Amino acid sequence: MLFSTRLRYIYMLGLGAYTFVNVLLMEALPFYGLPVNSGYVLVLFLVCVTLIWEGNRLIERGLPAVRRRLGLRLHPLLLSFLLSLPVTLVAVAGPALLLGRYVQPLPPAKFQLGLKLLLAVGFRINLFLNTINTAVYLLRELRQSQLEAEQFKKISLQAQFQSLKDQVNPHFLFNNLNVLSALLYQDVGQAAEFLQQLSKVYRYVLQNQEKEVVEVAAELEFMESYVYLLRARFRGSLRITISVADALRTRYTVPVALQMLLENALKHNISSRSRPLLIDVFTTPNQEQLVVRNTLQPKPAVEASTNLGLENIRRRYSFVSPHPVEVERDAHTFTVRLPLLRVGEEKSGAAIETH
Template sequence: MFSIRNRFVYMILLGLYSFLNTVLVEAFDHYPIGTPKSVILALFILVVIGIWEGNRVWDNYISGKNIKIFWKRIAYNFTGSILITLFITLMLGGIVCYLTISSRMQDWVLSLKLFLMVCFRINLFLNTIHIIYLYHLQLEHSYKEVENYKKISTQAQLQSLKNQVNPHFLFNNLSVLSALIPTDANASVEFVRQFSRVYRYLLKSHEKEIIELSEEINFIESYLYLLKTRFQTGLVINIQIAPSCLSAYIVPVSLQMLVENAIKHNVIAKSKPLHIDIFSVDGASVTVKNNLQRKIVDEEESTKLGLSNISKRYEFLGQKGILIAETNEQFSVTIPLIRLKEPAFSSEIERAD
């Protein structure tokens, strides 16, 4: 607010207003101070300029410190502005009193008291407007963050859905289904059931910002059923999740996107099986790890948005970012668990597919 365009016009107007307000309340009649009114008017304008510019310099300094907590920034701003106002008031007021009243400081007491009262009111007015201005900026920033998060979330969900409804995915699963129907009717029925569960979850996932890990695991099991039916022994899946973690929350379809990333970028064959492990070690995060068997992926097929989108969605929710680790043999991604309430018990179970 202190750096707005044409601020000197506002400074002069505020100085004039403060002087007129003092005149209208007949302060000079009740407290004769012996200083010409023209000098007092000039002093009011000068002190407003000093307070305003002092606050501007201090506010720029505080902004450079990148203080993210709103009330802390307000406290720093207000404390600094009080000291600035006190210094400018005593300095300018003392000079004027010395030149127009007396060289003795004892004769300045009443004048300085009145002047300090007026200047602190000016400072309070300016800081009140500044707080409103900062609050407005914070609201705008929050709105932009919400819109950005919605965009990122939508991109992630659309990308996840795109991965599943693209012609390759449909063709591969329909080919598997067509092979199952004449050989194993029961398996084909189960395949269709799991196939429908996958799409039902994907279509409804956009309705929630976070979802219980237990729901995501149920979805992942259906998704992995399709993959294992297709790749057979070429794909080995192991899930190890403690029951205490199942009540925690994660971003929807995040585990699926990590599994999809592993499938997309690695060779899968019976002679070279791809091992994917989904597990929780510390109860505060979930890791998806796979052995590296890299294959060449077309740029058009790899959008490179998956990991970035997951990371940004977690950051928006106030969680630590995802952790990516890669060696010559393994690649892993760890995502945080979001706790809304403490679990009542803690024990570990293992589920292997």
């Protein structure tokens, strides 16, 4: 922020000198009949500017503690400006009293006039500094939001790449083509249905790979097609249930999140006919979270993690929701809770908020 910049003493000196030069050029002292030495006036302005600046810096540093203690909900910039007003009063009146009473004594009427004029200048300096500080704050917030937007775009591209890679890699194609080949000999109608569901999976990814969020209804429709492929492949060794109320299907989630969680469960757990892997997709009782829960049946050894799974989902959600993705693991289950989103005000560059 402005008040803590390393060049602040140079700025203080420049602002004090600039104010003094303006007073001289306007011939304010002769105009108001103030018999004060110009050298004293220069020192007075430098001292006042320094005290106002340092006072604002101390306010800025102590503001978080003040907000916590008082429980105020005011914007930090507004609260900082309000607190700066009494600080400015003391920063100006103190040196003025010292000069007008002891260093160069003035008649009471002249002292009061000079004090009023100095206070007017001091409060304008304070307003100017807080205005510049507000501009610096807003520019920093803008840069931060732009940076987060770039990070979000990068994470989204990573997720899109991972999702496409998972679905076009040789294992995915080989497994599904094997299933399709078997079905062609067993049941042509079922093979046609399998091929249709496979095309829906690719179509969804291609249509939504550029989006930051998607409707839950669209994600669940995609999941139905994806689950169909998994059931055909794993048959009795995998049991997946999806239970989400129709009223919640108009909410939003990040694209392909559910598919990534299913992939995560299949990657790390054993599934067999004698010990099927159970995966449930449902909502919490308060209907504010979408839950994916699977039984915990760890494989003896798994592939090296790409670090794009849960961490990717967490980071993408951090850009569109103030509520975190919750992960819970116990002796029997592994649970991930995704916040359900609503269209609303912007948060970090994304037009989504949670309630």
